[in-house]
Amino acid sequence: MTHEVRGVVAKAKGAPVSVETVLVPDPGPGEALVKVQACGVCHTDLHYREGGINDEFPFLLGHEAAGVVEAVGDGVTEVEPGDYVILNWRAVCGQCRACLRGRPWYCFNTHNAKQKMTLADGTELSPALGIGAFAEKTLVAAGQCTKVDPEASPAAAGLLGCGVMAGLGAAINTGGVTRGDSVAVIGCGGVGNAAIAGARLAGAAKIIAVDIDDRKLDWAKGFGATHTINSSGTDPVEAIRELTGGNGADVVIDAVGRPETYEQAFYARDLAGTVVLVGVPTPEMRLELPLLDVFGRGGSLKSSWYGDCLPSRDFPMLIDLYRQGRLDLDAFVSETIALDEVEAAFTKMHHGDVLRSVVVFP
The missing domain is CATH 3.90.180.10 (Medium-chain alcohol dehydrogenases, catalytic domain)
Incomplete structure (x- = not known):
């Protein structure tokens, strides 16, 4: 039929x-x-x-x-x-x-x-x-x-x-955010705000939202951002460092997926911190970083595919959290x-x- x-x-x-x-x-x-x-x-x-x-x-x-x-x-x-x-x-x-x-x-x-x-x-x-x-x-x-x-x-x-799982998973699964961490999220659309919500669920102590749109930054506060940075007029790397004792965040999530935002994420993390790329770049984009900085800063540079989720494990769990009023x-x-x-x-x-x-x- x-x-x-x-x-x-x-x-x-x-x-x-x-x-x-x-x-x-x-x-x-x-x-x-x-x-x-x-x-x-x-x-x-x-x-x-x-x-x-x-x-x-x-x-x-x-x-x-x-x-x-x-x-x-x-x-x-x-x-x-x-x-x-x-x-x-x-x-x-x-x-x-x-x-x-x-x-x-x-x-x-x-x-x-x-x-x-x-x-x-x-x-x-x-x-x-x-x-x-x-x-x-x-x-x-x-x-x-x-x-x-x-x-x-x-x-x-x-x-x-798709989008909400990608952001939540970028924080929880790929980034391994845990209690007391400092987290910065660059780009506060659907995926970025889901990453913020995921960081809050994981118990992050400081969650910094970065965007060029004040309206999106207001949304980010609703999902759990403790601080916001409008990067249209402020250097986000310096601002994130200032908010984290001069060190940088433990986990920085790039939910935009452009060379300039990835570079910001790279330099806005603490030594041995983690960068997670979940924003999807286009085929022509290229990234240039000093290899010595990649070596010298240590830590992890990760890409998050679908929030590294396992649907059979993650979907029912997150729906339970939703039904409990926690997500x-x-x-x-x-x-x-x-x-x-x-x-x-x-x-x-x-x-x-x-x-x-x-x-x-x-």
């Missing part, structure tokens, strides 16, 4: 997205059909539209999603129809060298659904991050579904599927919108007007 649904499609590089009829097949072996309840508008979706990921147009956009499993294919044991799930884009294989060494968050063989969703004329769609959740239903690998507490709001829970996922939801408002949401995101617009399905 084929399911006819509405979905947001990017047909050509830079062209406005459109709502199209999408044909979704029943799940085959190892696959799950999910009725999407909510999906966040992430900057990665805009990257797809702009051709910044690859040129495999047309794309079925959307990936930060929560919904209910409607059907599963043969061999699926992880979930069953009726399960409330968050979708993830790193369904681990369990067999690659990373998985076998006990580091499944680095899985080298993550997988997606094998069958293709199509437009009404049969044109195959490339689902964003193997998910394609700006649609009433989507087809994914069963391992991309993580069962969580069904009492959690879909609009909030779905954000763990305010609702605060990341700036607005809820309809499916045909995604293009307008991209504009708001580009202007920095929102943390997250979230498509909510009736």
